[in-house]
Amino acid sequence: MKMKNAMAAALVIGAPTQVMAVSINDYDRTGNDGELNVYMRAVHIDTRIENDLMDDLFGGIPIGERLGGTALGVVTDYESRYWMDSIGFDASLYGVAKIDARPEDRDLFDDTSGDSKSFGKLGQANLKFRHGGEHWLAAFQAGRGRFDAGTVVTKDTRAVPGSYQGARGQMRFEGLDIGPLPGVLSLDAAYINRTSPRDREDFEKIVSESGEEITDIKTFGVEYDARLIALKFARGVARDFNRNTSYGLTLRAPIGEDGGVLLETQYYDFQKEGELWDHDWASGDAAYDDDANWLNVNLGVEIARWGLGLSYSKSEAELSNGMLGYAYFDHGDNADGLMDAWTRSGNDFNNDGEEAWQIGVQYDFSGHSLGRIPLDGVNAMAIFKRGEFDATNPLSGVSSEVEEKQLEYRLNYRFDEPEHEGVSVGLIYTRYWINEDFVALVSAQPDNVLNGEELRVYVDYAF
Template identity: 25%
Template sequence: MMTIKKLLLIACSPCCFFAADANASDWEKSLADDPFFADSTFDISARNMWKYLKTENRYDNEEERYATSVQQAWAQGLTVDYTSGYFADIIGFDASYYTAAKLGASDNFASRAILYDDDGEAKGYTKIGQRYAKLKMDILRAKVNVKGGWFTIKNTGIFSNSQRMSLNTHSGWYANTAIDNVSVDTLFLDGKVMRRDSPNIDRMYIRDGNGESRDVDHVITGGINYKSKPLKAYYFYGVADDLLFKQGFEGWWDAFPDITLGTQIYEQEYGSDAKRTTSSTARGKQDFDKRAWHYSATVEWRIPQTPWKIVGGLTYTEAKKTNGVGQFTRNVIGNARGRFNSPAYADIDYVRDGETMLALAAEYKFTPDLSVGVRTNYSEFDYEGETLRQGQLGIYSNWDPAKNWSVYLNGGYGWHHEQESDYTTPKLYNGHSQRANSLCGEMSVTYRFRL
């Protein structure tokens, strides 16, 4: 493995083409022993993923009725992550290669975010998603890490990520400065993004207070993080041009050895260029008029001397909207994944204006390699005198049959209501809503190894 790794690293270096003299072998050995190459790694992962969703709650404009929609996609993916060491203990370079092959897809597949939507046709893709230079240095007690180029973002600033065949990557600069338990993140993004289901470079956008789509030129975001053994606390903020301001707080406290308490508070507000300016009361595609808040509290209980874990959560949302029901959209910036670690992450149905949701999950660890759990959500909110109730019930399992192998299964049933064309406001018939059901399923098998 080490010989293969060194050959790959040397082959990747443009300098190797100049090593043609008699001292080539000594030069190559010296090059391979340099920390930039010697500390480098290739992490390779293969992922097979299938996702399925069947819904009844959305209006079909072509059929002019509420129709059943099946959204399904299945693909095989491969990821190669190259992580270099540091030349002179200062500078390095990382890159990630992603490829996905189509195995199957329904007509409505794009929402599963697995395959590339090429004008309605499901396709695989290949791309180099990450490629960035990185810098590290110590300044007195502070440890500074900087990177510039295309990179992934996970729970940093106002952005996050979730795995499909690849990850969202953004173009810009990132810096982290850490002193002991405290660190500060700063990001400048130029608005360009490669989505997790596409090989193309797209632009982030926002649907403003009038329901109009607006491109984002740049985003400045960051946060302050505190991490210790009993307490983790994060405050973050972000500004997208003069279109949107977003901030949030997340905290987890190990109140007892077996109990962890948490809270998450998020706010998003349209800026001066995106506020609602029209007096029209037509129901539009805007998420909210001016400002939206989401609050949540969580508790995790790892029952002593048993293989059981119980998790509970309570959430509430405020998102006023003219002539309709607003929502706190977790991915309020289009083509990007928003930071949102509330129990209401399960579905868009649980973040409507005035909606209160209760979540509960129980997990049993049969062996160190196999755990199975059940989870449920229930919520209520009022609209024009009608109380809307909805929820879901699901089962999931995590299994690690061998080293570097992982298998995840998930499925569930949900009960909701028919929606207006804005996908948020309930459709009422003589003052009453109409029940609509949903069914979902997911399977992923992942294998990882390192050179």
């Protein structure tokens, strides 16, 4: 049961002036604007999986039936001021201490050598530049950093965030209004040639699923936001590997003084881009033959403290080598793609031909109390997903309709009391079911289709 994206926003609700993504963590954990920020995270992940067919055929699940571990991460961020309002420097030190780890430790630590270990690294070290005018601003960074741009994203769902090496540029233009609606145009682009994932120490070459070296990733994005309507386009190319494109349309409207409704459509197009993808296909590691796509339609409503999210998605990812394909967005095994599909959390529900529905409900307990304990800063969420697709049983040769379900509970508490300021706690419990055990034998993402449950606990503290 794959959980690498369990912290991605799953319920998105919109007020008329913004879109809010409910997520227990963010790599800007401090909430501070100072030059030097220090924060730590304790994370515990306990995953239990099962598959009766694998027990009968192989005597158990090859990766083990209980996965996870416990770690403590510390991040020191330095963000200099801009000298002459033009040039500055950013640097970050990351440290991860292993407290406990089981086999296949859910990527809490570097397991590329077969050993889980503690580590430390220089997570960021980049020069930054900026220049602007009355209605525009341009910024540029070069070196190592948390470079979110275009179709590439920095993940921070473990003890410390990941990093990339390369360069990123951004531009923002204001005053492009539509009547009374304030219009803002944003452009961004990045070049990346090394990556340091959240679970390991070194800055390493980008590689495909089968371990072939990918020279670089080039990506760009364009967004126009006029408050009640927003348009997005992004494209990223991993050289000789794949080309990913995303399109987005968002419509927003207010409901009274303290609510809003959001309708969002996202479409992702995936294409192979050269011989490295062919190598993955030949070795059985490709997600699709030549192309795949993923459609995601979402409706979010927020009224007072309540939030409701409904989502529908449809995936197409034909794979003709005998395996069940899936819609795949990342630009390599160790580079993460920016995918905001609401149904992409926990198990991604992105198998070939799959249709999935999701409902999420959120409540903000601010203003309430439990006895004498104030509940300001407490958010709770429940999410249910259901997907259906067809797959062929390799033992009988018979095609069956497969149904998968996921139920997820999330609780987040950021302490506002002066004596506990800077502390936040997050908890996620997920239960996943699939009605056909044989799917794990034919899936190109077998860890993503195993019955099981997972508990995650996060404690963040910003000094």
